[in-house]
Amino acid sequence: MGNIKNIITFGTDGWRGIIGDTYTYANVRIISQAYADWLIKTRQSSKPVVVGYDRRFMSAKFAHTVAETVASNGIKVILSDNHLPTPALSLAVVSHKCSSGVMVTASHNPGEWNGVKFKGPFGGSADTDITSAIAKELYKNVPKNEAAKITKNLATHNFMQKYVDTLRKLVPVDKLHGLNLVIDSMHGCGDDIIEQLIGKRNRIDTIRANPDPMFDGKNPEPILSCMQPLVEEVKYVKAQAGFATDGDADRCGVIDSKGRFVITAKVVACLIPFLLEHKKWSGEVIKTVTVSRIIDNVCSHYGLILHETPVGFKYVCKLMRERDILIGGEESGGIGFKNHIPERDGPLVGLMLAEMIYTYKQPFAKTVEDIEKKFGKYFYDRIDLHYKYDDKMLIIPRLVKNPLKTLTGEKVVKVSGYDGIKFWTSTGNWLAVRTSGTEPVVRIYAESESMKKTAGMLNEARERILSRK
Numbered sequence: 001m002g003n004i005k006n007i008i009t010f011g012t013d014g015w016r017g018i019i020g021d022t023y024t025y026a027n028v029r030i031i032s033q034a035y036a037d038w039l040i041k042t043r044q045s046s047k048p049v050v051v052g053y054d055r056r057f058m059s060a061k062f063a064h065t066v067a068e069t070v071a072s073n074g075i076k077v078i079l080s081d082n083h084l085p086t087p088a089l090s091l092a093v094v095s096h097k098c099s100s101g102v103m104v105t106a107s108h109n110p111g112e113w114n115g116v117k118f119k120g121p122f123g124g125s126a127d128t129d130i131t132s133a134i135a136k137e138l139y140k141n142v143p144k145n146e147a148a149k150i151t152k153n154l155a156t157h158n159f160m161q162k163y164v165d166t167l168r169k170l171v172p173v174d175k176l177h178g179l180n181l182v183i184d185s186m187h188g189c190g191d192d193i194i195e196q197l198i199g200k201r202n203r204i205d206t207i208r209a210n211p212d213p214m215f216d217g218k219n220p221e222p223i224l225s226c227m228q229p230l231v232e233e234v235k236y237v238k239a240q241a242g243f244a245t246d247g248d249a250d251r252c253g254v255i256d257s258k259g260r261f262v263i264t265a266k267v268v269a270c271l272i273p274f275l276l277e278h279k280k281w282s283g284e285v286i287k288t289v290t291v292s293r294i295i296d297n298v299c300s301h302y303g304l305i306l307h308e309t310p311v312g313f314k315y316v317c318k319l320m321r322e323r324d325i326l327i328g329g330e331e332s333g334g335i336g337f338k339n340h341i342p343e344r345d346g347p348l349v350g351l352m353l354a355e356m357i358y359t360y361k362q363p364f365a366k367t368v369e370d371i372e373k374k375f376g377k378y379f380y381d382r383i384d385l386h387y388k389y390d391d392k393m394l395i396i397p398r399l400v401k402n403p404l405k406t407l408t409g410e411k412v413v414k415v416s417g418y419d420g421i422k423f424w425t426s427t428g429n430w431l432a433v434r435t436s437g438t439e440p441v442v443r444i445y446a447e448s449e450s451m452k453k454t455a456g457m458l459n460e461a462r463e464r465i466l467s468r469k
Contacts, residue, residue, distance in 0.1 A: 010135050011436075013125040013314050016106045016115030019057060023114045028062050029143035031116055032069035035102065036144075037137040039075055044099035048076035052089035052159065053104035054189050054248045056114050057213040059083065063104040066116070070102075071153035072144035081156040085189045085249035086117065087345040088163035094123040094341060095162050100130075105248040108221035108332075109439065111214035117248075122321055123341035125314035167197060170340060171351040176358045177201035182242040182255075183350065184230035186220040187212040190245030193347045198354060207233055215247070222246050222253025222333045222346075224261040235259045240357050241364035245346035251333035252349035257363035263380050265292030267353070268329040269371050270364075272298050274356045275326055275338075283326030283338050286316050289419045290331045290382075290432050290445045297375040310419035311434060317342040331382070331445070379451040383458050385442045385465060395442050395465055396421055399433060402469060407431055408448075408456040431457045433465070 007022045008015055008031055015031060017023035039045045049070060053063035060083070067079040078096060080089065086103050093101040101119035109115070118126035118134065167173070179202035183194050187208050195204040207229055208216070218226045222244040234242040234255050242255035254262040265287070272295075275281045284305040287295050299306040304326070309315035313336070316328040320342035329335045334344030337352070357364055387395070399421050404412055410425035420434030429448035436443060442465065446457040 008135075008138060010131045013131060013312075014115055014117040016109060016113055016439075018112050019114050023062075025062070025065055028065050028116070029069050029145075030138060031134075032066045032102075033073070033141055033143040034134050034137035034139075035066075035118070036070045036073035036075055037141055038134045039070075039099060040073065041137070042133070045073070045075045047099035048078055048096060050078045050080070050089060050092045050096055050098050050101040050159070051104070052080040052084050052086070052092070052101070054086075054106075055083045055187065055211050055213070056104075056106060056247070057111065059104050059114060062114060063102075066102050066104060067154055068145065068150050069143050071150045072146040074149055075153060077154050079154060079156045081158050082160070083189055084159055085163070085193070085245075085345075085347060087250055087341065087343050087348070088159050090119050090123040090341050090343040091163050091166060092157075092159040093119050093121060096157075100126070103248065107248050108219055108246045108251070110219050111217075120317075122317075124317035124320070124336075124343040125312075127314060127318060164193070164197070166340070167193075167348060167351060170337070170348060171197075171355050173197045173351065174201075176354060179203065179354055179358055180237065180239045181205070181350075181354060181357075182207065182230060182233045182237060182239045183209075184227065184233075184242060184244035185209045185249075186218075186222070186226070186244055186246060187215050188220045188245060188247040188249055190249040190346060193249075194243070194350050194354070197351065202354075203237075205233060205237055205239070220247035222251055224253075227253055227255060227261065230255050231259045231261075241353060243346075243350035243353065245350070246333065249346040250344045252335065252346040253333050254353065254364070256365035256368055258365045260365070262364070262368055263292065264329050264331055264333050264335065265295055265380065266368055266371065267349070268327060268335060269294045269298045269375060270367050271327060271335075271352060271356065272302065272304070273371075274352075274359070276302060278356075278359050281326055281338050283324045285326055286319050286328030288312070288316065288330040289422060290434070290443075291329060292378050292380050292447055293428065293430075294371070294375050294378055295329070298371075301375065308418075313344050316344075378447050378449065379454045380445070380447040381451070381454050381458060382443055382445045383462060385444070385462065387440055387442055393435065396433065396435060398469065399464075404431070404461070404464065407460060408453050429453065429457065431461055433461060
C-alpha cells in the first residue's frame with residue numbers, strides 16, 4: 001500500500017488524524033480490520049465488542065464504519081445508539097462482558113481532528129501491548145464489508161442509562177441541595193449530565209452544551225485558555241465552583257469560586273481527605289510524573305502509599321487494576337476513583353466535587369486555600385512548543401546529552417529520564433520536558449514556590465530547546 005503505511009501511527013491509546021487528510025474512511029477501515037484480525041488471532045472473537053463515538057464531525061458515521069468492518073469478520077458488535085462520554089463506553093465494555101471496546105474520538109484535539117481509542121476488557125485505556133499488537137496487524141488483510149454478516153452481527157444499544165445509574169451509586173445525588181455551580185460541556189459529550197442528576201435541588205447552570213463540531217474555534221480542552229466562558233459565568237452568577245468536561249468527557253477542569261483555574265493536583269489534594277474522612281474510603285494514590293508535589297505532602301500526612309507513573313492514563317489504569325487505589329490523577333484533568341472502572345471520568349469528578357462542596361458547606365476556593373495552608377502552596381505551569389515529528393524526537397536526546405545545570409540560578413541536583421527528562425533543583429523545584437504521544441507538540445512543565453520562578457524556569461528551558469543545543 002505504498003506510503004500509506006506511514007500514516008497510521010499509534011499514540012497513547014489509539015490513533016488520531018485530521019479529517020479528510022489522514023483520518024479517512026479508508027484508513028478507519030484499515031485500522032478496524034487490524035483490530036478484528038487481532039481479536040481473531042488472540043481468540044477473543046467469540047466475545048462481543050462495543051463501539052461508541054463523540055460529537056465530532058461525522059463521528060457517528062466513522063463509528064458505523066468501525067462497527068461494520070468488525071462485524072464483517074463475524075464478530076458481534078454492539079454500537080452505541082448515540083454519542084456518549086468515553087467513560088460510559090468503557091463501562092459498557094465491562095457491563096456487557098466484552099473482549100474490548102472502541103471509542104471514536106479525538107478527545108481534546110481541535111475540531112478538524114478525529115481518532116480511535118481502544119479500551120481493554122477491564123473498562124479502561126488499552127495497555128501498550130494491546131495497541132502494539134493491533135498495530136502489527138495493520139495492512140495484512142483487505143478490510144471486509146459483507147452485508148449479510150453486518151446484518152447478523154451488528155446491534156445498537158443505549159449505554160447511557162447504565163452509566164448514569166453508576167454515577168448515582170457513587171455519589172448521593174438526591175441528597176445534594178443548595179448548590180450553585182456552573183458546568184461547561186465545551187460542546188462535547190458531557191452534555192447536561194450533571195445538571196440532569198442534581199439540577200432539581202440546586203442551581204446548575206450548564207453552558208456550551210449544544211453540539212458544535214468546531215468547538216467555538218477552541219480546543220475542547222479543560223485548560224484555562226479554553227475555559228474563559230466558564231470563568232466569566234462563575235463570576236457572573238457567583239457560583240461556588242465551575243467544572244468543564246473535555247470533548248469526550250473523560251477529563252475535568254475546575255474553576256474555583258473566585259474564577260481561578262485550579263490545577264488537577266490541587267483538585268486531587270482536596271479530594272483525598274474528603275474520600276478518606278467523609279466517604280470512609282481507603283487505598284493508595286497514583287500521580288503521573290508531571291503532577292505537583294502537593295500530593296506527595298498530602299499522602300505523607302495520611303500515611304498513604306503514593307505511586308508515580310509516566311504520563312498517560314493507561315499507566316494509572318494498569319496500577320488501578322493491580323493495587324487497592326483510592327484515587328489516581330494526571331496533570332491534564334484525568335482522575336479515576338476507587339469503586340469504579342479504572343478509567344478517568346469527567347462527570348464523576350464534577351459530581352464528587354459537588355458532594356464535597358455540599359459536605360464542607362463552603363465555596364471550593366476556601367477548600368483549596370485550606371489545603372494549601374496545610375500542605376504547601378506551589379505554582380505550576382506548562383507551555384507547549386509545536387514541532388514536526390522528526391524534529392520533535394530529537395529534543396529529549398539533546399537534553400540528555402547536554403542537560404540543564406541550573407534553573408533560575410538554582411543548581412540542578414537530580415535528573416531523571418523516567419518519562420522524557422525531568423530536572424530537580426536543590427530547593428525541590430522541578431522542570432520536565434516531554435514529547436506528546438498524540439500531537440506534534442513538545443511540552444515543558446515546571447513547579448516552584450513562586451509563579452515568577454516557575455515562569456523563569458519555563459523560559460530558560462524554552463530558550464535552550466529553541467537554540468537546538
